[in-house]
Amino acid sequence: MVMTIETNTKDAALESLLKDMPSLIEGLRENRETYLTDAVLLGEIPSPTFGEEDRVRLALDRFRENGLDDPEIDDLGNASGILPGSEGSSSILVMAHADSVFGSDVRHVLNVGSDYITGPGIADNAIGMAAVVGLPNLLEKLGIHLKDDLLLLINTKSLGVANLEGSRGFLETKQRPIRAGICVEGAEQGRLSYSGLGALRGQINLRLPSNYDWHRFGAAGAISHLTRFVSQVMEIPVPKEPKTKMVFGEMHSGSSFNTSPRSGSLRFEISSEDDEVVHEMETQVNELCEQYSMETGIHVMMEVVAKRKNCGIPFTHPLVKTTRSIMSEAGVTPAVDPSTGDLNSIILAGHPGVTLGLTSAENVREANESIKLEPLYSGMAQMITLLRAIDQGLCES
């Protein structure tokens, strides 16, 4: 009986939050200058993984300007700050990664049109960062006051070989009671991640020995060997159930038209819903390396640069259910998408969490990456409504 009353009260509270969404969207449209400006200013500072200092420094300045408590940069380069709640008995973590796939040599110039922003890294993840950095200002302008402390984090070292080092390190050292976490990504609106996928990121390094016999049968340069090796790796069966994927992401070798290169490398990722499958495939790739080395006299080695386990909260968890209701109210169809990103760090640290995408994007991770502004307002409203729902205890079992 008590449980039913409590459930009814929670339903009513969520209903009331959902009713506020249209006016929240309008409020966010009216106040868009705050976060769009931050997105451009942050996005125009190059921030490759392991080189995020300058961008993070601006985020920290904003934390200070917005009056957060304890604004700081930790040993891993993460910037964080706290917006104290009226009760402050627990915290809600809202975070966005600062690093981008674009190097410092890429021109980080963004263009702003009436209904879009274009430029490298705007979707992944300058607009996500801006949403986090601008939250204190936005909440104040929108007249929203939280009971919980709001713990804001701009984390470094998220992508690629960094293996979530920034967020993992932060959550290991930040000893605060965290009620739930929201990872904010620029795209894609409707994305709903509540589980982290087991994954392995590896690099195959292939090198011809200094005494390589170019006259031997089958002798070839590193590119030929690398392609032969890749076709052998592609023969490894990839199961459909449990869902598993192998992606070849990057390959490097050679420097000119007519010189046979002596070394090359390949970067790939295996992800699966089953950690055992990842492990088995890792073993098979290692065996292939060994076999290829012995058969050809070429040095082929696999280096594991990142590895993470499956983790997650159930589809029926109140945090996930509430997020789905909010998306539905915003007119967005949720697309369940297991994450290989910072959500893993939140969940592995023992906190419930989800990853949300703010808006629609095109050409993500290309120089002409672009976000649409119109969907952004409902994307932001979705994030703030979820924050309020967590604050009101609507996302707990």
Place this chain on the structure above:
Amino acid sequence: MTGNNQKWLDDNTFHHGEFWDILKLVEEKEKKGLKISLCIPTLNEEKTIGKEVLILRSELMERYPLIDEFAVIDSGSTDKTLEVASNFGADVYLASDILPEVGNKRGKGENLWKAIHQLKGDIICYVDADISNIHPRFVYGLVAPLIRREEVHYVKAFYDRPLNYSSGLRSSGGGRVTEILIRPLFSLFYPELTNIVQPLSGEYAARREVLENIPFPIGYGVETSHLLDLYDTFGLEAFAQTDLDRRVHRNQTTNALGKMSFGILQTFFNRLHAQGKIDKLPDLETFYRRFEVEDGVYSQIAQEVIEEERPPMIEIQGYLNRNQ
């Protein structure tokens, strides 16, 4: 004079980093009762105007109220410049609608001149619309010396000027007209003005009482004429300059720079004559002539460049009426 030059450089050359505390600037501005207007002159700038308005308005009007008024004054763009600028909250004007009784002339100088009438600020800051890497420093770096130092009337920007090519940035080559035309001319006739690092930069801020008392060429000569006229009246002490670090802008062709130099030279020679530095000035030609070659055939191209000037705004009846 070298000692004086060095003293002026030491005292009147700033770096925008000295003014990072915008809140403090706002307090000083309010204490002195100053109002500041920002003007961006435009003609078909839809690619860059959105970002300029967004960032400058958000940072310098909303977050820190350093700017009291923000206007885009347009020469009749045929692209979406006005729509985008107004979408992000700028006050948008057509130059032809301002002081219609004096008629309409086409040129950036016309927009700058009419801004004096349209805008209300005690200080007017002009920023070009084609800056790819716009940042609040482009404004606060220029208005700060005017807020802090009463004897300063006019502040010019200078920068690193990488040029924006389709293949990427090139770190040198900006300011070609400055280095091969203006600097030699200043060295010959106005050596003190060579202390100004980038006399042609399109970003500057000035006090109203100074701007309303000088004529405005409507074309290429407007920046040069400001320097020569103010130097003649106030000397070098009226100027300051601020290093704004890097400014990324469009590259211009050598032909375009030749035409620009032709316009500047008209303004320059007229000033030399008016200020008694040369006795006689022949009637100056108004056609800029250059060659084109196609399939081995040379042909001469002649383009008319007339550096018309607007009189000091203080002489315009409509402006006087406005002030009453």
